[in-house]
Amino acid sequence: MDRSISPDQTSLRWPPRLLEAALALHDNRLADAEPRLRAHLKDDPFDVAAIRMMAELAGRIGRYKDAEALLRRALELSPDFTAARANLAVVLHRLNRPAEAIAELNIVTQDEPDHPGHANLKAAALGRIGGFDEAIVLYEQVLAQMPRQPRIWMSYGHMLKTVGRQADGIAAYRRALDLAPGLGEVWWSLANLKTIRFDDADIAVMEAALQQADISTEDRFHLDFALGKAYEDRREAEAAFRHYAAGNALRRTTVQYDADETTRFVDDSIATFTADLFAGREGQGCPAPDPIFILGMPRAGSTLVEQILSSHSLVEGTSELPDIPALARTIADYPAGVATLSADELAAIGADYLRRAAIQRRTDKPLFIDKLPNNWARAGLIRLILPNAKIIDARRHPLGCCFSNFKQHFARGQAFSYDLAEMGRYYRDYVRLMDHLDIAMPRPPYRVFYETMVDDTEAQVRALLDACGLEYEPACLAFHQTERAVRTASSEQVRRPIFSEGKAAWLPFALYLDPLRATLGDVLTMYPHASAL
Numbered sequence: 001m002d003r004s005i006s007p008d009q010t011s012l013r014w015p016p017r018l019l020e021a022a023l024a025l026h027d028n029r030l031a032d033a034e035p036r037l038r039a040h041l042k043d044d045p046f047d048v049a050a051i052r053m054m055a056e057l058a059g060r061i062g063r064y065k066d067a068e069a070l071l072r073r074a075l076e077l078s079p080d081f082t083a084a085r086a087n088l089a090v091v092l093h094r095l096n097r098p099a100e101a102i103a104e105l106n107i108v109t110q111d112e113p114d115h116p117g118h119a120n121l122k123a124a125a126l127g128r129i130g131g132f133d134e135a136i137v138l139y140e141q142v143l144a145q146m147p148r149q150p151r152i153w154m155s156y157g158h159m160l161k162t163v164g165r166q167a168d169g170i171a172a173y174r175r176a177l178d179l180a181p182g183l184g185e186v187w188w189s190l191a192n193l194k195t196i197r198f199d200d201a202d203i204a205v206m207e208a209a210l211q212q213a214d215i216s217t218e219d220r221f222h223l224d225f226a227l228g229k230a231y232e233d234r235r236e237a238e239a240a241f242r243h244y245a246a247g248n249a250l251r252r253t254t255v256q257y258d259a260d261e262t263t264r265f266v267d268d269s270i271a272t273f274t275a276d277l278f279a280g281r282e283g284q285g286c287p288a289p290d291p292i293f294i295l296g297m298p299r300a301g302s303t304l305v306e307q308i309l310s311s312h313s314l315v316e317g318t319s320e321l322p323d324i325p326a327l328a329r330t331i332a333d334y335p336a337g338v339a340t341l342s343a344d345e346l347a348a349i350g351a352d353y354l355r356r357a358a359i360q361r362r363t364d365k366p367l368f369i370d371k372l373p374n375n376w377a378r379a380g381l382i383r384l385i386l387p388n389a390k391i392i393d394a395r396r397h398p399l400g401c402c403f404s405n406f407k408q409h410f411a412r413g414q415a416f417s418y419d420l421a422e423m424g425r426y427y428r429d430y431v432r433l434m435d436h437l438d439i440a441m442p443r444p445p446y447r448v449f450y451e452t453m454v455d456d457t458e459a460q461v462r463a464l465l466d467a468c469g470l471e472y473e474p475a476c477l478a479f480h481q482t483e484r485a486v487r488t489a490s491s492e493q494v495r496r497p498i499f500s501e502g503k504a505a506w507l508p509f510a511l512y513l514d515p516l517r518a519t520l521g522d523v524l525t526m527y528p529h530a531s532a533l
Helices: 016-026 030-043 048-060 064-077 082-094 098-111 116-128 132-145 150-162 166-179 184-191 200-210 217-233 237-252 259-272 275-280 302-310 323-329 336-340 343-360 373-385 398-406 420-440 450-455 457-467 507-512 514-520
Strands: 291-296 315-319 367-370 390-395 446-449
Touching: 016 030, 016 048, 030 048, 048 064, 048 082, 064 082, 082 098, 082 116, 098 116, 116 132, 116 150, 132 150, 150 166, 150 184, 166 184, 184 200, 184 217, 200 217, 217 237, 237 507, 259 336, 259 373, 259 420, 275 373, 275 420, 291 302, 291 343, 291 373, 302 315, 302 367, 302 390, 302 450, 302 457, 315 343, 323 343, 323 373, 336 373, 343 367, 343 373, 373 390, 373 420, 390 457, 398 420, 398 514, 420 514, 446 450, 446 457, 450 457
Parallel strands: 291 367, 291 390, 315 367, 390 446
Antiparallel strands: none
Protein backbone atom coordinates (compact mmCIF):
# COMPACT_ATOMS: atom_id res chain seq x y z
CA MET A 1 0.00 0.00 0.00
CA ASP A 2 1.04 3.61 -0.43
CA ARG A 3 2.18 5.45 2.68
CA SER A 4 3.93 2.34 3.93
CA ILE A 5 5.23 1.85 7.46
CA SER A 6 8.53 3.58 8.15
CA PRO A 7 10.06 3.96 11.62
CA ASP A 8 10.21 7.60 12.76
CA GLN A 9 10.58 9.61 15.96
CA THR A 10 7.19 8.40 17.21
CA SER A 11 8.25 4.79 16.75
CA LEU A 12 11.07 5.25 19.29
CA ARG A 13 8.39 5.01 21.98
CA TRP A 14 7.15 1.64 20.65
CA PRO A 15 7.90 -1.62 22.45
CA PRO A 16 10.97 -3.40 21.02
CA ARG A 17 8.90 -6.14 19.38
CA LEU A 18 6.73 -3.60 17.52
CA LEU A 19 9.77 -1.63 16.43
CA GLU A 20 11.33 -4.83 15.09
CA ALA A 21 8.11 -5.54 13.15
CA ALA A 22 8.16 -2.03 11.69
CA LEU A 23 11.78 -2.41 10.59
CA ALA A 24 10.98 -5.78 9.03
CA LEU A 25 8.07 -4.26 7.11
CA HIS A 26 10.29 -1.40 5.98
CA ASP A 27 12.78 -3.94 4.61
CA ASN A 28 9.96 -6.08 3.15
CA ARG A 29 10.88 -9.00 5.42
CA LEU A 30 7.26 -10.06 5.75
CA ALA A 31 8.01 -13.47 7.26
CA ASP A 32 9.83 -11.70 10.11
CA ALA A 33 7.19 -9.01 10.58
CA GLU A 34 4.10 -11.22 10.79
CA PRO A 35 4.90 -13.32 13.90
CA ARG A 36 6.05 -10.24 15.81
CA LEU A 37 2.85 -8.38 14.95
CA ARG A 38 0.66 -11.35 15.90
CA ALA A 39 2.42 -11.73 19.21
CA HIS A 40 2.15 -8.03 19.96
CA LEU A 41 -1.55 -7.87 19.05
CA LYS A 42 -2.24 -10.91 21.24
CA ASP A 43 -0.89 -8.91 24.19
CA ASP A 44 -2.38 -5.58 23.09
CA PRO A 45 -5.29 -6.09 20.65
CA PHE A 46 -6.22 -2.39 20.74
CA ASP A 47 -2.87 -1.02 19.48
CA VAL A 48 -3.98 0.81 16.33
CA ALA A 49 -0.42 1.28 15.06
CA ALA A 50 0.10 -2.48 15.14
CA ILE A 51 -3.28 -3.10 13.52
CA ARG A 52 -2.31 -0.73 10.71
CA MET A 53 0.99 -2.58 10.27
CA MET A 54 -0.86 -5.88 10.00
CA ALA A 55 -3.08 -4.31 7.35
CA GLU A 56 0.04 -3.14 5.54
CA LEU A 57 1.36 -6.70 5.54
CA ALA A 58 -1.96 -8.08 4.24
CA GLY A 59 -2.01 -5.51 1.47
CA ARG A 60 1.49 -6.39 0.32
CA ILE A 61 0.52 -10.01 -0.28
CA GLY A 62 -2.72 -9.06 -2.03
CA ARG A 63 -5.13 -9.86 0.82
CA TYR A 64 -7.00 -6.60 0.40
CA LYS A 65 -10.22 -7.77 2.08
CA ASP A 66 -8.23 -8.61 5.20
CA ALA A 67 -6.43 -5.27 4.96
CA GLU A 68 -9.77 -3.46 4.72
CA ALA A 69 -11.15 -5.23 7.80
CA LEU A 70 -8.05 -4.40 9.83
CA LEU A 71 -8.02 -0.74 8.81
CA ARG A 72 -11.71 -0.36 9.60
CA ARG A 73 -11.00 -1.84 13.04
CA ALA A 74 -8.17 0.69 13.55
CA LEU A 75 -10.50 3.54 12.58
CA GLU A 76 -13.23 2.22 14.85
CA LEU A 77 -10.76 2.47 17.72
CA SER A 78 -9.23 5.76 16.56
CA PRO A 79 -11.44 7.69 14.09
CA ASP A 80 -8.85 10.47 13.71
CA PHE A 81 -6.07 8.08 12.62
CA THR A 82 -5.46 9.82 9.28
CA ALA A 83 -2.68 7.50 8.11
CA ALA A 84 -4.94 4.46 8.53
CA ARG A 85 -7.76 6.20 6.64
CA ALA A 86 -5.36 7.05 3.81
CA ASN A 87 -4.34 3.39 3.68
CA LEU A 88 -8.01 2.39 3.60
CA ALA A 89 -8.56 4.63 0.57
CA VAL A 90 -5.70 2.85 -1.22
CA VAL A 91 -7.16 -0.57 -0.38
CA LEU A 92 -10.65 0.41 -1.56
CA HIS A 93 -9.18 1.69 -4.83
CA ARG A 94 -7.38 -1.62 -5.35
CA LEU A 95 -10.63 -3.46 -4.61
CA ASN A 96 -12.19 -1.46 -7.46
CA ARG A 97 -14.49 0.48 -5.14
CA PRO A 98 -13.55 3.98 -6.27
CA ALA A 99 -16.57 5.82 -4.89
CA GLU A 100 -15.79 4.55 -1.39
CA ALA A 101 -12.11 5.41 -1.83
CA ILE A 102 -13.05 8.97 -2.78
CA ALA A 103 -15.29 9.29 0.28
CA GLU A 104 -12.38 8.34 2.54
CA LEU A 105 -10.01 10.68 0.71
CA ASN A 106 -12.42 13.55 1.20
CA ILE A 107 -12.05 13.02 4.96
CA VAL A 108 -8.28 12.57 4.77
CA THR A 109 -7.77 15.80 2.85
CA GLN A 110 -9.51 17.77 5.56
CA ASP A 111 -6.46 16.99 7.73
CA GLU A 112 -3.86 16.97 4.95
CA PRO A 113 -5.20 19.23 2.17
CA ASP A 114 -1.87 19.71 0.41
CA HIS A 115 -0.68 16.09 0.30
CA PRO A 116 0.03 15.31 -3.39
CA GLY A 117 -0.32 11.57 -2.85
CA HIS A 118 -3.94 11.97 -1.79
CA ALA A 119 -4.72 14.13 -4.81
CA ASN A 120 -3.02 11.64 -7.12
CA LEU A 121 -5.04 8.71 -5.73
CA LYS A 122 -8.28 10.70 -5.88
CA ALA A 123 -7.61 11.58 -9.51
CA ALA A 124 -7.12 7.90 -10.36
CA ALA A 125 -10.32 6.96 -8.51
CA LEU A 126 -12.28 9.72 -10.25
CA GLY A 127 -11.11 8.33 -13.57
CA ARG A 128 -12.74 4.99 -12.73
CA ILE A 129 -16.16 6.56 -12.19
CA GLY A 130 -16.06 8.94 -15.14
CA GLY A 131 -15.00 12.09 -13.28
CA PHE A 132 -12.39 12.88 -15.91
CA ASP A 133 -12.46 16.67 -15.83
CA GLU A 134 -12.00 16.82 -12.06
CA ALA A 135 -9.27 14.19 -12.30
CA ILE A 136 -7.37 16.24 -14.88
CA VAL A 137 -7.48 19.29 -12.60
CA LEU A 138 -6.10 17.21 -9.73
CA TYR A 139 -3.29 15.77 -11.84
CA GLU A 140 -2.35 19.30 -12.89
CA GLN A 141 -2.22 20.35 -9.24
CA VAL A 142 -0.04 17.38 -8.35
CA LEU A 143 2.32 17.98 -11.27
CA ALA A 144 2.68 21.64 -10.29
CA GLN A 145 4.09 20.39 -6.97
CA MET A 146 5.92 17.32 -8.31
CA PRO A 147 6.87 18.05 -11.94
CA ARG A 148 9.56 15.37 -12.14
CA GLN A 149 7.35 12.35 -11.52
CA PRO A 150 7.16 10.39 -14.80
CA ARG A 151 4.40 8.03 -13.67
CA ILE A 152 2.14 10.92 -12.76
CA TRP A 153 2.77 12.46 -16.19
CA MET A 154 1.80 9.08 -17.63
CA SER A 155 -1.44 8.94 -15.63
CA TYR A 156 -2.21 12.50 -16.69
CA GLY A 157 -1.63 11.44 -20.30
CA HIS A 158 -4.06 8.52 -19.87
CA MET A 159 -6.77 10.89 -18.67
CA LEU A 160 -6.20 13.40 -21.48
CA LYS A 161 -6.37 10.59 -24.04
CA THR A 162 -9.63 9.36 -22.56
CA VAL A 163 -11.37 12.71 -23.03
CA GLY A 164 -10.10 13.08 -26.61
CA ARG A 165 -7.26 15.56 -25.99
CA GLN A 166 -4.84 13.43 -27.98
CA ALA A 167 -2.16 16.06 -28.64
CA ASP A 168 -2.03 17.03 -24.97
CA GLY A 169 -1.94 13.35 -24.01
CA ILE A 170 0.99 12.70 -26.33
CA ALA A 171 2.82 15.71 -24.89
CA ALA A 172 2.30 14.34 -21.37
CA TYR A 173 3.60 10.91 -22.42
CA ARG A 174 6.63 12.50 -24.07
CA ARG A 175 7.31 14.50 -20.90
CA ALA A 176 7.27 11.25 -18.93
CA LEU A 177 9.80 9.76 -21.36
CA ASP A 178 12.03 12.82 -21.04
CA LEU A 179 12.22 11.99 -17.33
CA ALA A 180 12.40 8.17 -17.69
CA PRO A 181 13.32 7.02 -21.23
CA GLY A 182 13.06 3.34 -20.29
CA LEU A 183 9.57 3.50 -18.80
CA GLY A 184 7.95 0.81 -20.92
CA GLU A 185 4.34 1.54 -20.06
CA VAL A 186 4.63 5.02 -21.55
CA TRP A 187 6.03 3.68 -24.81
CA TRP A 188 3.16 1.19 -24.92
CA SER A 189 0.67 3.96 -24.14
CA LEU A 190 1.89 5.87 -27.20
CA ALA A 191 1.71 2.72 -29.33
CA ASN A 192 -1.75 1.96 -27.99
CA LEU A 193 -3.10 5.21 -29.40
CA LYS A 194 -2.97 3.37 -32.76
CA THR A 195 -2.22 6.71 -34.44
CA ILE A 196 1.48 7.12 -33.58
CA ARG A 197 4.24 5.91 -35.91
CA PHE A 198 7.54 5.65 -34.08
CA ASP A 199 10.60 7.05 -35.85
CA ASP A 200 14.12 5.61 -35.93
CA ALA A 201 15.13 7.52 -32.80
CA ASP A 202 12.16 6.18 -30.83
CA ILE A 203 12.92 2.60 -31.87
CA ALA A 204 16.59 3.01 -30.97
CA VAL A 205 15.69 4.23 -27.46
CA MET A 206 13.29 1.32 -26.92
CA GLU A 207 15.75 -1.28 -28.23
CA ALA A 208 18.48 0.17 -26.01
CA ALA A 209 16.19 0.05 -22.97
CA LEU A 210 15.59 -3.65 -23.59
CA GLN A 211 19.34 -4.26 -23.30
CA GLN A 212 19.59 -2.73 -19.83
CA ALA A 213 20.64 -5.33 -17.28
CA ASP A 214 18.37 -3.92 -14.57
CA ILE A 215 15.22 -3.63 -16.68
CA SER A 216 12.07 -4.72 -14.83
CA THR A 217 9.77 -7.44 -16.13
CA GLU A 218 6.97 -4.87 -16.51
CA ASP A 219 9.12 -2.46 -18.53
CA ARG A 220 10.40 -5.31 -20.71
CA PHE A 221 7.02 -6.65 -21.82
CA HIS A 222 5.62 -3.15 -22.36
CA LEU A 223 8.61 -2.33 -24.56
CA ASP A 224 8.17 -5.55 -26.53
CA PHE A 225 4.51 -4.77 -27.21
CA ALA A 226 5.41 -1.22 -28.27
CA LEU A 227 8.22 -2.42 -30.55
CA GLY A 228 5.89 -5.00 -32.08
CA LYS A 229 3.58 -2.14 -33.07
CA ALA A 230 6.53 -0.08 -34.33
CA TYR A 231 7.77 -2.84 -36.64
CA GLU A 232 4.26 -3.80 -37.75
CA ASP A 233 3.72 -0.21 -38.89
CA ARG A 234 6.90 -0.59 -40.97
CA ARG A 235 5.54 -3.81 -42.50
CA GLU A 236 8.34 -5.83 -40.90
CA ALA A 237 6.20 -8.78 -39.85
CA GLU A 238 9.03 -11.04 -38.66
CA ALA A 239 10.51 -8.44 -36.31
CA ALA A 240 7.04 -7.38 -35.17
CA PHE A 241 5.96 -10.92 -34.33
CA ARG A 242 9.23 -11.61 -32.54
CA HIS A 243 8.53 -8.73 -30.17
CA TYR A 244 4.83 -9.54 -29.81
CA ALA A 245 5.70 -13.15 -28.98
CA ALA A 246 8.37 -12.12 -26.46
CA GLY A 247 6.05 -9.64 -24.75
CA ASN A 248 3.22 -12.16 -24.55
CA ALA A 249 5.45 -14.96 -23.27
CA LEU A 250 6.81 -12.75 -20.50
CA ARG A 251 3.40 -11.34 -19.60
CA ARG A 252 2.00 -14.89 -19.44
CA THR A 253 4.43 -15.65 -16.61
CA THR A 254 2.86 -12.86 -14.52
CA VAL A 255 -0.81 -13.95 -14.75
CA GLN A 256 -2.76 -16.98 -13.62
CA TYR A 257 -5.00 -18.59 -16.19
CA ASP A 258 -6.32 -22.13 -16.65
CA ALA A 259 -7.99 -22.81 -20.00
CA ASP A 260 -9.50 -26.02 -18.62
CA GLU A 261 -11.22 -23.98 -15.92
CA THR A 262 -12.85 -21.76 -18.56
CA THR A 263 -14.07 -24.84 -20.43
CA ARG A 264 -15.53 -26.31 -17.23
CA PHE A 265 -17.21 -22.99 -16.46
CA VAL A 266 -18.86 -22.95 -19.88
CA ASP A 267 -19.92 -26.59 -19.47
CA ASP A 268 -21.53 -25.71 -16.13
CA SER A 269 -23.19 -22.62 -17.61
CA ILE A 270 -24.70 -24.64 -20.46
CA ALA A 271 -25.99 -27.18 -17.95
CA THR A 272 -27.50 -24.42 -15.79
CA PHE A 273 -28.99 -21.93 -18.27
CA THR A 274 -31.44 -24.27 -19.98
CA ALA A 275 -34.60 -23.45 -21.86
CA ASP A 276 -36.55 -24.89 -18.92
CA LEU A 277 -34.80 -22.56 -16.46
CA PHE A 278 -35.62 -19.50 -18.55
CA ALA A 279 -39.22 -20.63 -19.07
CA GLY A 280 -39.67 -21.13 -15.34
CA ARG A 281 -38.34 -17.63 -14.63
CA GLU A 282 -40.37 -15.78 -17.27
CA GLY A 283 -41.69 -12.50 -15.86
CA GLN A 284 -39.20 -12.47 -12.98
CA GLY A 285 -36.17 -10.20 -12.44
CA CYS A 286 -35.98 -6.41 -12.43
CA PRO A 287 -38.13 -5.08 -15.32
CA ALA A 288 -36.07 -1.92 -16.00
CA PRO A 289 -35.17 -1.63 -19.71
CA ASP A 290 -32.28 0.80 -19.11
CA PRO A 291 -29.13 -1.25 -19.81
CA ILE A 292 -27.70 -2.18 -23.19
CA PHE A 293 -24.98 -4.80 -22.75
CA ILE A 294 -22.33 -5.09 -25.45
CA LEU A 295 -20.33 -8.24 -24.92
CA GLY A 296 -18.13 -10.76 -26.70
CA MET A 297 -14.40 -11.04 -27.23
CA PRO A 298 -12.19 -8.01 -26.61
CA ARG A 299 -10.99 -6.34 -29.82
CA ALA A 300 -14.11 -7.49 -31.67
CA GLY A 301 -15.63 -4.08 -32.37
CA SER A 302 -17.50 -3.53 -29.12
CA THR A 303 -16.19 0.04 -28.76
CA LEU A 304 -17.35 0.79 -32.30
CA VAL A 305 -20.83 -0.51 -31.49
CA GLU A 306 -20.82 1.49 -28.26
CA GLN A 307 -19.79 4.68 -30.07
CA ILE A 308 -22.57 4.22 -32.65
CA LEU A 309 -25.22 3.68 -30.00
CA SER A 310 -23.97 6.40 -27.65
CA SER A 311 -24.32 8.86 -30.53
CA HIS A 312 -28.09 8.42 -30.21
CA SER A 313 -29.97 11.04 -28.23
CA LEU A 314 -31.53 8.45 -25.92
CA VAL A 315 -28.39 6.46 -25.06
CA GLU A 316 -25.53 7.21 -22.68
CA GLY A 317 -22.19 5.46 -23.09
CA THR A 318 -20.43 4.62 -19.84
CA SER A 319 -17.60 2.10 -19.88
CA GLU A 320 -16.66 -1.50 -19.15
CA LEU A 321 -18.46 -1.81 -15.83
CA PRO A 322 -17.28 -4.43 -13.30
CA ASP A 323 -20.68 -4.88 -11.71
CA ILE A 324 -22.09 -8.02 -13.39
CA PRO A 325 -19.01 -10.14 -12.55
CA ALA A 326 -19.03 -8.71 -9.01
CA LEU A 327 -22.69 -9.64 -8.54
CA ALA A 328 -22.13 -13.13 -9.97
CA ARG A 329 -19.45 -13.67 -7.33
CA THR A 330 -22.06 -13.05 -4.60
CA ILE A 331 -24.12 -16.05 -5.81
CA ALA A 332 -23.09 -19.24 -4.02
CA ASP A 333 -21.87 -22.00 -6.33
CA TYR A 334 -22.17 -19.88 -9.49
CA PRO A 335 -23.33 -20.73 -12.13
CA ALA A 336 -25.27 -23.73 -10.76
CA GLY A 337 -26.47 -21.68 -7.79
CA VAL A 338 -28.49 -19.40 -10.09
CA ALA A 339 -31.11 -22.12 -10.42
CA THR A 340 -31.89 -21.84 -6.69
CA LEU A 341 -32.55 -18.07 -6.68
CA SER A 342 -36.07 -16.92 -5.95
CA ALA A 343 -37.99 -14.33 -7.95
CA ASP A 344 -37.32 -11.74 -5.24
CA GLU A 345 -33.61 -12.51 -5.27
CA LEU A 346 -33.37 -12.18 -9.05
CA ALA A 347 -35.19 -8.84 -8.93
CA ALA A 348 -32.94 -7.63 -6.09
CA ILE A 349 -29.77 -8.52 -7.99
CA GLY A 350 -31.05 -6.64 -11.05
CA ALA A 351 -31.90 -3.60 -8.95
CA ASP A 352 -28.50 -3.78 -7.25
CA TYR A 353 -26.82 -3.75 -10.66
CA LEU A 354 -28.70 -0.57 -11.62
CA ARG A 355 -27.73 1.06 -8.33
CA ARG A 356 -24.06 0.23 -8.85
CA ALA A 357 -24.06 1.33 -12.47
CA ALA A 358 -25.66 4.66 -11.55
CA ILE A 359 -22.27 5.79 -10.19
CA GLN A 360 -21.06 5.90 -13.81
CA ARG A 361 -24.06 7.83 -15.16
CA ARG A 362 -23.60 11.49 -16.13
CA THR A 363 -26.89 12.22 -17.94
CA ASP A 364 -30.62 11.52 -17.55
CA LYS A 365 -30.88 9.66 -20.85
CA PRO A 366 -33.20 6.66 -20.48
CA LEU A 367 -30.73 4.03 -21.74
CA PHE A 368 -27.09 3.38 -20.93
CA ILE A 369 -24.40 1.01 -22.19
CA ASP A 370 -22.27 -1.47 -20.28
CA LYS A 371 -19.64 -2.77 -22.68
CA LEU A 372 -17.59 -5.15 -20.56
CA PRO A 373 -16.72 -7.82 -23.17
CA ASN A 374 -16.31 -10.60 -20.61
CA ASN A 375 -20.00 -10.37 -19.73
CA TRP A 376 -20.53 -13.00 -22.46
CA ALA A 377 -19.80 -15.53 -19.74
CA ARG A 378 -22.75 -14.21 -17.69
CA ALA A 379 -25.23 -13.40 -20.45
CA GLY A 380 -27.67 -15.96 -19.05
CA LEU A 381 -27.59 -14.27 -15.65
CA ILE A 382 -28.18 -10.89 -17.28
CA ARG A 383 -31.31 -12.15 -18.99
CA LEU A 384 -32.67 -13.53 -15.68
CA ILE A 385 -32.02 -10.46 -13.53
CA LEU A 386 -32.77 -7.85 -16.23
CA PRO A 387 -35.21 -9.51 -18.65
CA ASN A 388 -35.81 -6.31 -20.63
CA ALA A 389 -32.17 -5.37 -21.09
CA LYS A 390 -30.74 -5.43 -24.63
CA ILE A 391 -27.78 -7.77 -25.17
CA ILE A 392 -25.51 -7.33 -28.18
CA ASP A 393 -22.81 -9.83 -29.12
CA ALA A 394 -20.00 -8.07 -31.01
CA ARG A 395 -18.18 -10.69 -33.07
CA ARG A 396 -15.13 -10.59 -35.34
CA HIS A 397 -13.32 -13.11 -37.54
CA PRO A 398 -11.50 -15.52 -35.19
CA LEU A 399 -8.03 -14.92 -36.63
CA GLY A 400 -8.47 -11.15 -36.88
CA CYS A 401 -9.95 -10.93 -33.39
CA CYS A 402 -7.50 -13.23 -31.65
CA PHE A 403 -4.41 -11.78 -33.28
CA SER A 404 -5.62 -8.29 -32.39
CA ASN A 405 -5.77 -9.48 -28.76
CA PHE A 406 -2.30 -11.00 -29.06
CA LYS A 407 -0.95 -7.59 -30.09
CA GLN A 408 -2.69 -5.87 -27.20
CA HIS A 409 -1.33 -5.56 -23.71
CA PHE A 410 -4.22 -5.19 -21.28
CA ALA A 411 -3.64 -3.29 -18.07
CA ARG A 412 -5.65 -5.91 -16.19
CA GLY A 413 -7.80 -8.90 -16.95
CA GLN A 414 -7.87 -10.87 -20.22
CA ALA A 415 -5.31 -13.36 -18.95
CA PHE A 416 -6.29 -15.75 -21.74
CA SER A 417 -4.86 -13.42 -24.39
CA TYR A 418 -1.12 -13.98 -23.90
CA ASP A 419 -0.92 -17.42 -25.54
CA LEU A 420 -2.25 -18.18 -29.04
CA ALA A 421 -3.40 -21.72 -28.26
CA GLU A 422 -5.15 -20.66 -25.06
CA MET A 423 -6.79 -17.79 -26.86
CA GLY A 424 -8.18 -20.13 -29.51
CA ARG A 425 -9.72 -22.24 -26.77
CA TYR A 426 -11.20 -19.17 -25.11
CA TYR A 427 -12.77 -17.94 -28.36
CA ARG A 428 -14.14 -21.44 -28.95
CA ASP A 429 -15.69 -21.59 -25.47
CA TYR A 430 -17.21 -18.14 -25.97
CA VAL A 431 -18.85 -19.25 -29.23
CA ARG A 432 -20.00 -22.49 -27.63
CA LEU A 433 -21.91 -20.68 -24.88
CA MET A 434 -23.36 -18.11 -27.28
CA ASP A 435 -24.56 -20.89 -29.60
CA HIS A 436 -26.32 -22.52 -26.65
CA LEU A 437 -27.97 -19.28 -25.50
CA ASP A 438 -29.14 -18.56 -29.05
CA ILE A 439 -31.42 -21.58 -28.65
CA ALA A 440 -32.15 -21.71 -24.92
CA MET A 441 -32.57 -18.05 -23.99
CA PRO A 442 -35.59 -15.85 -24.72
CA ARG A 443 -34.59 -12.72 -26.62
CA PRO A 444 -31.07 -14.04 -27.35
CA PRO A 445 -28.18 -11.67 -28.02
CA TYR A 446 -28.35 -9.60 -31.19
CA ARG A 447 -25.17 -10.32 -33.12
CA VAL A 448 -23.09 -7.65 -34.89
CA PHE A 449 -20.33 -8.92 -37.17
CA TYR A 450 -17.44 -6.49 -37.40
CA GLU A 451 -16.67 -7.21 -41.04
CA THR A 452 -20.30 -6.68 -42.11
CA MET A 453 -20.47 -3.44 -40.14
CA VAL A 454 -17.37 -2.19 -41.96
CA ASP A 455 -18.59 -3.26 -45.42
CA ASP A 456 -22.22 -2.14 -45.15
CA THR A 457 -22.22 0.43 -42.39
CA GLU A 458 -25.48 2.28 -42.85
CA ALA A 459 -27.63 -0.84 -43.21
CA GLN A 460 -25.96 -2.41 -40.18
CA VAL A 461 -26.35 0.74 -38.08
CA ARG A 462 -30.04 0.90 -38.91
CA ALA A 463 -30.48 -2.78 -38.05
CA LEU A 464 -28.61 -2.33 -34.77
CA LEU A 465 -30.78 0.60 -33.75
CA ASP A 466 -33.91 -1.33 -34.65
CA ALA A 467 -32.77 -4.25 -32.52
CA CYS A 468 -32.44 -1.82 -29.60
CA GLY A 469 -35.89 -0.34 -30.24
CA LEU A 470 -34.42 2.99 -31.32
CA GLU A 471 -35.33 5.26 -34.21
CA TYR A 472 -32.58 6.00 -36.71
CA GLU A 473 -30.66 9.22 -36.11
CA PRO A 474 -28.00 10.50 -38.55
CA ALA A 475 -25.58 11.12 -35.68
CA CYS A 476 -25.25 7.37 -35.26
CA LEU A 477 -23.73 7.13 -38.72
CA ALA A 478 -21.40 10.06 -37.96
CA PHE A 479 -20.36 8.40 -34.69
CA HIS A 480 -16.74 9.54 -35.02
CA GLN A 481 -17.89 13.13 -34.44
CA THR A 482 -19.47 12.30 -31.08
CA GLU A 483 -17.54 13.88 -28.21
CA ARG A 484 -17.40 11.57 -25.22
CA ALA A 485 -14.85 9.88 -23.02
CA VAL A 486 -13.63 6.50 -24.28
CA ARG A 487 -11.46 4.43 -21.95
CA THR A 488 -10.68 1.34 -24.05
CA ALA A 489 -7.87 0.42 -26.42
CA SER A 490 -9.98 1.61 -29.37
CA SER A 491 -10.38 5.13 -27.99
CA GLU A 492 -8.70 6.89 -30.92
CA GLN A 493 -9.95 4.52 -33.62
CA VAL A 494 -13.62 5.29 -32.89
CA ARG A 495 -12.86 9.01 -33.26
CA ARG A 496 -12.22 8.40 -36.96
CA PRO A 497 -14.60 7.21 -39.69
CA ILE A 498 -14.87 3.45 -40.18
CA PHE A 499 -11.85 1.98 -41.95
CA SER A 500 -11.42 -1.47 -43.48
CA GLU A 501 -7.74 -2.09 -42.78
CA GLY A 502 -8.50 -3.88 -39.53
CA LYS A 503 -10.15 -6.77 -41.34
CA ALA A 504 -6.91 -7.95 -42.89
CA ALA A 505 -4.36 -6.87 -40.26
CA TRP A 506 -3.64 -10.50 -39.34
CA LEU A 507 -2.74 -11.62 -42.88
CA PRO A 508 0.98 -10.64 -42.80
CA PHE A 509 1.28 -12.81 -39.68
CA ALA A 510 -0.62 -15.84 -41.02
CA LEU A 511 2.55 -17.93 -41.01
CA TYR A 512 2.78 -17.66 -37.21
CA LEU A 513 -0.82 -18.47 -36.29
CA ASP A 514 -0.93 -22.28 -36.54
CA PRO A 515 -1.28 -22.78 -32.74
CA LEU A 516 -4.34 -20.53 -32.87
CA ARG A 517 -5.85 -22.33 -35.87
CA ALA A 518 -5.40 -25.69 -34.17
CA THR A 519 -7.44 -24.79 -31.09
CA LEU A 520 -10.09 -22.80 -32.94
CA GLY A 521 -11.03 -25.86 -35.01
CA ASP A 522 -14.36 -25.60 -36.84
CA VAL A 523 -15.16 -22.26 -35.17
CA LEU A 524 -12.72 -20.87 -37.72
CA THR A 525 -13.86 -22.83 -40.75
CA MET A 526 -17.58 -22.20 -40.11
CA TYR A 527 -17.33 -18.47 -39.32
CA PRO A 528 -19.62 -16.49 -39.36
CA HIS A 529 -22.14 -19.31 -38.97
CA ALA A 530 -22.85 -21.19 -35.77
CA SER A 531 -20.32 -23.89 -35.02
CA ALA A 532 -20.99 -27.59 -34.67
CA LEU A 533 -19.77 -27.65 -31.07
